[in-house]
Amino acid sequence: MADVAHHVDMDEGLVNAAIFSDPAIYRQEQEKIFARSWLFLAHETQIPKPGDFFTTWMGGDPILVVRKRDGTVGAYLNACRHRGMKVCRADSGNAKAFTCTYHGWAYGMDGSLVNVPGLEDGYFNELDTSKNGLVPVTQLDHYKGLYFGNWDPTAPSLQEYLGDSTKFLDVMIDRREGGVEVLPGIHKWSFIGNWKLAAEQFAGDAYHGQMSHASAAAAMFEVNPPSADEGAGNPFGNVVGYQYSDQWGHGTGFSFDPRGQLFPVFFASEVLTNYYRSTHAEQIERLGAPFGYHTSHNNIFPNLSYLMPQNSLRVWHPRGPNAFEVWALTLVDKAAPPEVKEAQRIQSQLTFSAAGLYEQDDGENWSQIGENLGHGGTVINSLKLNYQMGIGHHGPSEDYPGTIGNVLVGEEPQRAFYRRWVEMMESDQWPIPEGDCAPTPLAAGQQ
Ligand code: FES
Ligand SMILES: [Fe+2]
Incomplete structure (x- = not known):
């Protein structure tokens, strides 16, 4: 892990330019920042109807956001469990299922693996489809219609984070x-x-x-x-x-x-x-x-x-x-x-x-x-x-x-x-910031 503290001295107000260019720091950001922070995915009005979807990124990870059949929102890694191909190649649209264009594995709107070509002839019915659904984003929540995702199960709630x-x-x-x-x-x-x-x-x-x-x-x-x-x-x-x-x-x-x-x-x-x-x-x-x-x-x-x-x-x-x-x-x-x-x-x-x-x-x-x-x-x-x-x-x-x-x-x-x-x-543990973490109450009349 790169020692980043010596690059940033906020008491003196100095930042080493390396934090904007060092590949090792970039890789560490993917793990420590983007895989642990609440990241914006989509606004609810981008996917109003069941079957609507929108593809985006959480840092370097490709994400598929969908409006499921029951009206709730789901978010998954946009990667087929077979070889990692994008299961959804469009930017946005409406779909009944997501069929991988490589070998044809198909996933439902809830991320489950619903069809595998050659399941009988090739896999002899030995493939456990229940273990090969799309990987769901670990935490998903919204604030007034803005949906955010977080890969870290130990991260605090979206409300606390915001x-x-x-x-x-x-x-x-x-x-x-x-x-x-x-x-x-x-x-x-x-x-x-x-x-x-x-x-x-x-x-x-x-x-x-x-x-x-x-x-x-x-x-x-x-x-x-x-x-x-x-x-x-x-x-x-x-x-x-x-x-x-x-x-x-x-x-x-x-x-x-x-x-x-x-x-x-x-x-x-x-x-x-x-x-x-x-x-x-x-x-x-x-x-x-x-x-x-x-x-x-x-x-x-x-x-x-x-x-x-x-x-x-x-x-x-x-x-x-x-x-x-x-x-x-x-x-x-x-x-x-x-x-x-x-x-x-x-x-x-x-x-x-x-x-x-x-x-x-x-x-x-x-x-x-x-x-x-x-x-x-x-x-x-x-x-x-x-x-x-x-x-x-x-x-x-x-x-x-x-x-x-x-x-x-x-x-x-x-x-x-x-x-x-x-x-x-x-930090190795998800770092709750020091100080008063609860939202500060405003003066009377401003709530
Ligand atoms: S990579 Fe998706 S079916 Fe093979
Ligand atoms: Fe500007």
């Missing part, structure tokens, strides 16, 4: 009665670079916006200029920002106008601006005034990120130490009218998608870092990277759970991410 981060997740998925649905389609694209570069950025890096996204922001505000009341003349409006992090490695940054105005971050969409304004009171009533914001970037440890108000939910699938894919979905309030759903789809594609204006900026950064590290240079791969912004300036808050920084920019969520990363990488 902890206080659900308060921030609710702002996107539970701001209106009925919750959200996934808009049809999924965007997938790939990067050079390490998956953690994207995950840590979504956990805590608003800092890059003023530099990396300067031209995109300038274009956006030219098309959709804010009024004087909304902060004209200030590229980020009249906003205040906060950062949240916790001992589970989850992180969030969010911002809003303290006078209750909507922070104007939509790209030329009056439809969306009006919609969020008109439903703002319902959101506050459901979630509490501190959670009345509409703009945030978030990461649920290890590799599920989401972004508001683009409502992009994405998984950073690791594909090797220096390669990853993003799979991005767009969520929208179920209760929203059709024109709002269409506007949300366009908004998401314009900004954060394979062709999104902002997405290009982020992908360029991660891939340039990957390019720098990917040729095996001794000096660059032992470079100590600086994560020192705001050390000692985050703490408890009256209004929010977890560890809070009263700033829009800072690196405490990134430090929390890597503290947790080290704990997971180094």
Whole structure:
């Protein structure tokens, strides 16, 4: 097992670049992080009917998610027990059974092996089909329609694992009665670079916006200029920002106008601006005034990120130490009218998608870092990277759970991410984080 602790010093705010490139560390992540964490699989609206399925990944393991005949959801390793062939080769669809295209073993929606060609002639009826079903994901649960899986039977419940981060997740998925649905389609694209570069950025890096996204922001505000009341003349409006992090490695940054105005971050969409304004009171009533914001970037440890108000939910699938894919979905309030759903789809594609204006900026950064590290240079791969912004300036808050920084920019969520990363990488037993693990109660009136 690689000694990873010496690569990460979060008291000093230093990270060795090797954690983004070392193949031994990548292999250890597969075992210690991805085979033990709760990982997002699919939203319930992607598989609404019996027989619906969706194929995805848990780290490097291929997964088949299905809506079973009885209406419940199942998740299995997408690998035939005969030679390991994919039993489902499609991205999504509806099926009565999954027949392996190699030799024809067939599996039911509950994962059981229901047909084997040559069972009599070849196996002389001696094959125990009951022992050769698809391997089920060990723990499967959902939070408000978001299904997660975990391979480790000793891992704590999904609710405990998500902890206080659900308060921030609710702002996107539970701001209106009925919750959200996934808009049809999924965007997938790939990067050079390490998956953690994207995950840590979504956990805590608003800092890059003023530099990396300067031209995109300038274009956006030219098309959709804010009024004087909304902060004209200030590229980020009249906003205040906060950062949240916790001992589970989850992180969030969010911002809003303290006078209750909507922070104007939509790209030329009056439809969306009006919609969020008109439903703002319902959101506050459901979630509490501190959670009345509409703009945030978030990461649920290890590799599920989401972004508001683009409502992009994405998984950073690791594909090797220096390669990853993003799979991005767009969520929208179920209760929203059709024109709002269409506007949300366009908004998401314009900004954060394979062709999104902002997405290009982020992908360029991660891939340039990957390019720098990917040729095996001794000096660059032992470079100590600086994560020192705001050390000692985050703490408890009256209004929010977890560890809070009263700033829009800072690196405490990134430090929390890597503290947790080290704990997971180094432990044999499933590591319950130190400190108060129960979700922190909010002040009266905010529940
Ligand atoms: S690999 Fe699936 S039937 Fe042989
Ligand atoms: Fe960005």
